[in-house]
Every structure is written in C-alpha cells, then in structure tokens.
Amino acid sequence: MAEPKKFNCEAIRADFPILKQTVNGHPLVYLDNAATTQKPNAVIDAISHYYRSYNSNVHRGAHALADQATEAFEASRTSMAQFINSPKREHIIWTRGTTEGMNIIARAWGEANLKAGDKILVSHLEHHANIVPWQMVAKKVGATVEPIAITPEGEIDIAAFKAQLDSSVKCVSFGQVSNALGTVHPLDELIPLAKAVGSLVIVDGAQAVGHFEIDVQALGCDFYVFSGHKMFGPTGVGVLWGKEALLESMPPFLGGGEMIETVSFSGTTFNVLPYKFEAGTPDIAGVIGLGAAVSYLNSIDRKAAYEHEHALLEYTWEKAANFDGLIRVGQPKVCAGVFSFLLEGTHPSDVGMIIDQQGVAVRTGHHCTQPLMSEFGLPGTVRASFSFYNTKDDVDRLFGALNKAKTFLL
Numbered sequence: 001m002a003e004p005k006k007f008n009c010e011a012i013r014a015d016f017p018i019l020k021q022t023v024n025g026h027p028l029v030y031l032d033n034a035a036t037t038q039k040p041n042a043v044i045d046a047i048s049h050y051y052r053s054y055n056s057n058v059h060r061g062a063h064a065l066a067d068q069a070t071e072a073f074e075a076s077r078t079s080m081a082q083f084i085n086s087p088k089r090e091h092i093i094w095t096r097g098t099t100e101g102m103n104i105i106a107r108a109w110g111e112a113n114l115k116a117g118d119k120i121l122v123s124h125l126e127h128h129a130n131i132v133p134w135q136m137v138a139k140k141v142g143a144t145v146e147p148i149a150i151t152p153e154g155e156i157d158i159a160a161f162k163a164q165l166d167s168s169v170k171c172v173s174f175g176q177v178s179n180a181l182g183t184v185h186p187l188d189e190l191i192p193l194a195k196a197v198g199s200l201v202i203v204d205g206a207q208a209v210g211h212f213e214i215d216v217q218a219l220g221c222d223f224y225v226f227s228g229h230k231m232f233g234p235t236g237v238g239v240l241w242g243k244e245a246l247l248e249s250m251p252p253f254l255g256g257g258e259m260i261e262t263v264s265f266s267g268t269t270f271n272v273l274p275y276k277f278e279a280g281t282p283d284i285a286g287v288i289g290l291g292a293a294v295s296y297l298n299s300i301d302r303k304a305a306y307e308h309e310h311a312l313l314e315y316t317w318e319k320a321a322n323f324d325g326l327i328r329v330g331q332p333k334v335c336a337g338v339f340s341f342l343l344e345g346t347h348p349s350d351v352g353m354i355i356d357q358q359g360v361a362v363r364t365g366h367h368c369t370q371p372l373m374s375e376f377g378l379p380g381t382v383r384a385s386f387s388f389y390n391t392k393d394d395v396d397r398l399f400g401a402l403n404k405a406k407t408f409l410l
C-alpha cells in the first residue's frame with residue numbers, strides 16, 4: 001500500500017464535488033456527516049465505471065464481464081478485511097448496513113443462543129438499531145433487555161455497568177461512538193468487563209469508521225457492524241464482521257441463491273463463509289464503491305485528518321461557550337465528530353430550518369436515540385456533525401446562521 005498523502009483539507013475538499021455547490025443561495029456548509037458522509041470522486045467514478053463498463057452478476061457468470069465484476073467485488077472484501085484488521089477476508093459479510101448487521105446477529109445468533117432469564121445489556125445512548133433488534137429477539141426467547149445507565153455528561157456509567165454484570169448477562173452491545181453526543185466509549189475497559197462474565201460483545205461501529213482506524217482484533221469484540229455510507233462509501237451497503245467460530249455456528253439469516261451448497265427436497269446444505277450470509281444478488285456496485293472508499297481512506301493520513309476534525313470540535317466548543325443562550329448537550333471526556341446543542345427558548349427543528357435557509361445543513365430531532373432523549377428530558381437537539389473536509393469557516397458560518405436564527409426566533 002502506498003504511503004498516505006500529507007493531510008491537506010483544501011485538496012480533500014476538491015475530491016468531493018457536492019461541496020462546491022450553493023444551497024438556498026449560499027455556499028453549502030455540510031455538517032450532517034453523522035447522518036451520512038459525502039462521496040469522493042473516486043467512489044462515484046468506481047460505481048459509474050462498473051455500470052458503464054462491466055455491469056454483470058457476480059460468482060455465477062461464465063463470461064468476461066462476470067469475471068471482472070466478481071474480481072472487483074471480492075477485491076473490495078480483501079481490502080475491507082485489511083482495513084479493519086480482520087484475520088481473514090471470509091469474516092467480512094456484506095450487508096445493507098449497520099441496521100441489517102445488527103438484525104442478523106440478533107436473529108441468527110440471538111435466537112439460537114439466548115433463552116428465558118438471559119440478559120442483554122445496551123446503554124441508554126444507543127441508536128435504535130442497537131436496541132430494537134434486541135427487544136425483538138428478547139421477546140421471542142423470553143430474555144430481557146436492560147439499559148446501562150449513563151452519566152449527566154453522556155458517558156456510560158462504568159460503576160453501574162459493573163454492578164449489572166453477572167453470569168445471566170449473555171450479550172452486551174455497545175456503540176463505539178454515540179451518534180447523538182459523539183461520546184467515544186472506553187471499549188478497552190468495557191469489553192474485558194463483559195468478557196469476564198462470559199458475555200458476547202457486539203460493537204456498533206457506525207459512527208467510528210468515518211473518524212478513526214478500526215482494529216477488530218485489538219478491540220477484542222465478537223462482532224463489529226458498520227455502514228458504508230458513513231465512511232464515504234455508498235448507501236445500501238455495510239459490513240458485518242464476526243469471529244469465525246461464531247459465524248460458522250450461526251444458522252443463515254436469509255435463504256435463497258448464493259448461500260447454498262446443494263439444494264434438494266430431501267435437504268439443503270449451506271455455502272461456506274461468507275456466502276452463507278449473502279443470499280441473493282448483492283449490491284455489487286455498492287460493494288465496489290465501498291472498496292473505492294477504503295482505498296480513498298487509505299490514501300489519507302487519517303491521524304492528521306482526525307486531529308483536524310478534533311481541532312474543529314474544540315473551536316466549536318470555544319465559540320459555543322461564548323454564545324449567549326446556547327446549551328451544549330453532553331460533555332463527554334472523549335468526543336468524536338458531534339456537537340449537540342439547544343438554543344434556549346427555541347425548538348431544534350425551527351433552528352435547523354432557519355440555518356438551512358443560510359446553506360448550513362445540520363440534523364435536528366431525536367437522532368434515533370429516543371431513550372437517550374428521555375433520559376435527558378429533551379424532545380431532541382440540533383446536531384452539527386463534522387468530517388475531515390469541514391473547515392473553520394464552516395464553524396463560523398454555523399454560528400453566523402445561529403445568530404440569525406436567534407434574532408428571528410426570539
């Protein structure tokens with residue numbers, strides 16, 4: 001792999017064509033990266049090249065285009081395995097995204113392994129995608145889903161978590177980074193605690209992969225799930241990574257073509273990993289585009305990119321502290337990419353609408369974290385979320401727009 005280029009924000013911005021446009025008559029300030037990141041030319045071109053030049057189904061074809069498509073599709077798997085330090089490429093299962101990955105684990109592993117009386121722990125900070133699948137499986141098997149308490153700063157309460165752990169806890173599922181507050185959880189401390197009582201550990205990496213390097217082996221989790229569209233890849237494609245023994249022991253989630261070895265009315269046998277979990281025609285263009293996103297990220301000095309992003313967050317906090325009526329929501333010690341806040345006396349959706357008129361795109365609402373919002377007694381927040389292509393000027397534009405929102409709304 002070539003050495004990554006020195007980080008240069010302006011050069012990076014030039015790779016993202018969408019950032020050049022004006023919205024509502026103003027140059028776009030895109031601060032909704034936690035919802036989805038923008039796509040560099042390299043990703044857009046890879047998808048377009050596939051459709052223009054070698055569109056074909058994978059694995060089953062006996063012609064040149066099918067071979068080319070299969071090669072590109074499987075090359076993405078190899079580069080993704082290296083990207084997250086998977087011991088084998090076969091442990092990378094293509095999914096539609098984090099939500100599907102979590103549902104596969106809850107259904108295929110959960111239904112086969114959980115029973116009445118077992119406990120599943122998830123924190124109050126989790127995205128609905130890391131709560132609802134567990135509630136569904138718990139209801140089916142008679143297990144319970146217990147929330148892990150959080151602190152007023154928006155971090156997992158480690159003492160409370162320790163007190164919950166006993167041999168009835170069979171599964172703990174953490175987000176690595178909170179999409180609502182940006183909290184980076186101390187997984188190096190939390191995972192060994194769960195492992196010590198024999199629990200399975202799942203990590204929702206949706207908000208982590210776009211910010212820093214992931215090493216699934218160093219984390220020590222059993223499963224890791226994420227979405228391509230939050231790491232500069234296309235929507236509709238993501239990854240379920242799992243330990244081999246677990247993936248081998250799990251029944252398939254969907255039945256159909258590709259996931260079988262032989263089919264007969266007297267009995268069907270299943271394909272090997274990863275195909276056992278990849279029934280039907282996959283999102284071939286999406287997987288190829290995601291492979292291009294991995295190559296793009298590999299070409300960037302990611303530590304410098306993270307430092308740049310973090311400096312923007314610090315600059316934002318500084319400006320927020322001097323902005324009358326702004327209430328920051330959550331003050332985690334370690335925070336990545338997200339600034340959640342309220343403007344006193346206003347509703348988040350009104351603020352979002354007014355700053356959109358000035359070309360500033362943020363997200364407002366509960367951010368698919370209703371249990372967190374009810375813990376904090378809030379209807380929602382305004383969330384500005386950053387990526388490495390954002391600039392100090394973007395932050396200044398955000399606060400300029402907020403000033404206008406204040407004048408208009410108060």
Ligand code: PLP
Nearest residue numbers: 097098099127129175179206227
């Ligand atoms: N988990 C977290 C922490 C998220 O932020 C999101 C999306 O915002 C998801 C899960 C769901 O991701 P997707 O909608 O791509 O499946």
